[in-house]
Amino acid sequence: MVSMPGTLAFDEYGRPFIIIRDQQNQKRLTGVDALKSHILAGRSIANTLKTSLGPKGLDKMMISADGDVTVTNDGATILKMMDVDHEIAKLMVQLSQSQDDEIGDGTTGVVVLAGSLLEQAELLLDKGIHPIRIADGFELAAQFAVKHLEKISDSFPVDQNNLEPLIQTAMTTLGSKIVNKCHRQMAEIAVNAVMAVADMEKRDVNFELIKVEGKVGGRLEDTMLVKGVVIDKDFSHPQMPKKLSSIFSFLLVFIKLPKLMTKHKLDVTSVEDYKALRQYEAEKFSEMVQQVKDAGATLAICQWGFDDEANHLLLQKQLPAVRWVGGPEIELIAIATGGRIVPRFEELSTDKLGHAGLVRELQFGTTKDRMLVIEECKNSRAVTIFIRGGNKMIIEEAKRSLHDALCVVRNLVQDNRVVYGGGAAEISCSIAVSQEADKISSLEQYAFRAFADALESVPLALSENSGLSPIHTLTEMKARQLKENNPALGIDCMLKGTCDMKEQHVIETLHSKKQQIVLATQLVKMILKIDDIRSPNDGMSL
Known part of the structure; x- marks a missing residue:
């Protein structure tokens, strides 16, 4: 059945027809x-x-x-x-x-x-x-x-001992991009990043192990590949050391410190009660910090924050800490360092700690911006591409350009057959x-x-x-x-004087x-x- 919204009318011969509303506006x-x-x-x-x-x-x-x-x-x-x-x-x-x-x-x-x-x-x-x-x-x-x-x-040679053909292919992809002023450097970064995380037996590349970070300031030439993780955080206390070297461990915790998580009502009716509560909180947090120290950890990385008193206790106990680290970054650090994410202190043990060789804090120009670089990790497959640029627009375009180059190299790892571009x-x-x-x-x-x-x-x-x-x-x-x-x-x-794309290394x-x-x-x-x-x-x- 067809319903036609409108008015029924008749012509001079008595034949009915429909007048549709707003017919001039219909499409x-x-x-x-x-x-x-x-x-x-x-x-x-x-x-x-x-x-x-x-x-x-x-x-x-x-x-x-x-x-x-x-x-x-x-x-x-x-x-x-x-x-x-x-x-x-x-x-x-x-x-x-x-x-x-x-x-x-x-x-x-x-x-x-x-x-x-x-x-x-x-x-x-x-x-x-x-x-x-x-x-x-x-x-x-x-x-x-x-x-x-x-x-x-x-057939295209994909060999970890000879990366030059892959670099030439990545350069083809980056040829039309804004990053072509440091053409080869960006191509090398893309190839090295993919080969660092590639599983050559399965011919697969896990892009989740490649993180791309950017920071405004500096030049495109300052872009670098970090064999580890870069996080946009700094140490929780300004007096904590800015560089931790040698092999040390990480504690990856999800809990919020040192708040009491309870649904019960607690009445504080006197100064003594308040002091007792403060003393209890300080003792419990000291116990937590000591548990971390006894497990052998030398750096605490927490997804949630902790207050200034807890931060001061961590400084006193000489346990550097990083707070407000996002969930994806926590997971990437866990993969890179071989550590386990510990939901509560009771589950903490030495075998759940991760290992890395160097943690350092980067400072940028005249600003107070800081970032942490975690390098020489136990699992070196997790890498970070750290992009610098004059403004946010250039950094975002560089990210898109590198994404294309990473995808091309990954496709060659998965299927090494190529045709010629141009x-x-x-x-x-x-x-x-x-x-x-x-x-x-x-x-x-x-x-x-x-x-x-x-x-x-x-x-x-x-x-x-x-x-x-x-x-x-x-x-x-x-x-x-x-x-x-x-x-x-x-x-x-x-x-370039030749139309042979094989000689020019223009490959798709x-x-x-x-x-x-x-x-x-x-x-x-x-x-x-x-x-x-x-x-x-x-x-x-x-």
């Missing part, structure tokens, strides 16, 4: 009009990101409602911060986010490819080809392109898909050729952003790939490139099957 698109609307929205998003692709890509400045400024060329971050209303534009945002969640790199390229596929689909629609045939043709072409990528992929893989796939289209007798051959043209959008955008002549450069590379049968020939964005993981093609095709296929779009108040309700 409903069907058929080709709906498809054209979807395609326009998707292309608008892709065109916004296209200028950020590649090592010479431009940055975008995003200003939030609160006035916070973000400058970045990371596709996922740009789209996440964009305020989009169109439903298809929101799907493009989710596409970039899914690429970021699964791979960590290629978030701009996947959106550019999806936008180009939508552009080609519009041309096919204008020819009168049914959207379902276009979608099916794109799906077949994507499957063929993925198989071709596997044919042209190379648009080389896309050009090779475009040639292969176009040649395959000549062998197809059905209508899908048009979709195959359109898919091949869409793949060329990436090298075209790379050459345009690098100040080269897009059509001329792409035509030359396609001709050379066909003549030399070399799928590593791409766009020389950095003007096979998994990332396959994921880009598959995700972009799936989204476009879904969009092409939507022929009706209604707003919630379009005047019709079922």
Whole structure:
């Protein structure tokens, strides 16, 4: 049953019709009009990101409602911060986010490819080809392109004794980022961080063991990799030593000191009662501190705080302490030092203590900011990347850049097959898909050729952003790939004098490139099957 809110009226022949309320304000698109609307929205998003692709890509400045400024060329971050209303534009945002969640790199390229596929689909629609045939043709072409990528992929050496190939790959990822002024240093930090926590037998990397901290001030060149943990805290008392060396132990406690945890009512009616209570609290806390000392601990790290009196007692007992350490930091310290988190003092024993070689307090410039560095830990797999920068914006962008580099190195540890960047893989796939289209007798051959043209959008955008002549450069590379049968020939964005991406060490993981093609095709296929779009108040309700 269909309910149509409105007024029933009759024309001059007595035929009834519905007058829908606010009909001029209703929004409903069907058929080709709906498809054209979807395609326009998707292309608008892709065109916004296209200028950020590649090592010479431009940055975008995003200003939030609160006035916070973000400058970045990371596709996922740009789209996440964009305020989009169109439903298809929101799907493009989710596409970039899914690429970021699964791979960590290629978030701009996947959106550019999806936008180009939508552009080609519009041309096919204008020819009168049914959207379902276009979608099916794109799906077949994507499957063929993925198989071709596997044919042209190379095996990549992942060896802990020879990190240079991995560093070169990380440098490729960081080439378009704000950190490229200390390009190699950041690449080395990313590679060393991943290899420190990588399990080469299982071919897996636990990112929870890699912590990224930042502090405003200093230069990007001051960024360092700490084989241990950095926490944004200082010792609880200013007279406690600023540096503890040699092997010592940690007590990781969750309890709050030295408050009495009770639901019962306690009446203090005289000065003597109050003094007795104070004396009891002091004695109990002294017992607690002594238990810690007897267990052999030389540093107490507590998730909760303790008052000034307790702090003074810790100083008297020569037991350095750190308070208000967050739960994730506590867990990371426990992993790094091999210690156990102790919920109450009664459970404390020597075998539950962690071990480290050095704890030192860092001070920064003329400010009173301090941080603690815990190094030479028993379990050296936990590492921290400590980033410095001139302002918060640079530090946040450096974090995003290093995240991409860490993800690329992790992907190589998991699957060491690679293809070559600079648009080389896309050009090779475009040639292969176009040649395959000549062998197809059905209508899908048009979709195959359109898919091949869409793949060329990436090298075209790379050459345009690098100040080269897009059509001329792409035509030359396609001709050379066909003549030399070399799928590593791409766009020389950095003007190094060679178009062989293998020589330039411009490398992308096979998994990332396959994921880009598959995700972009799936989204476009879904969009092409939507022929009706209604707003919630379009005047019709079922």
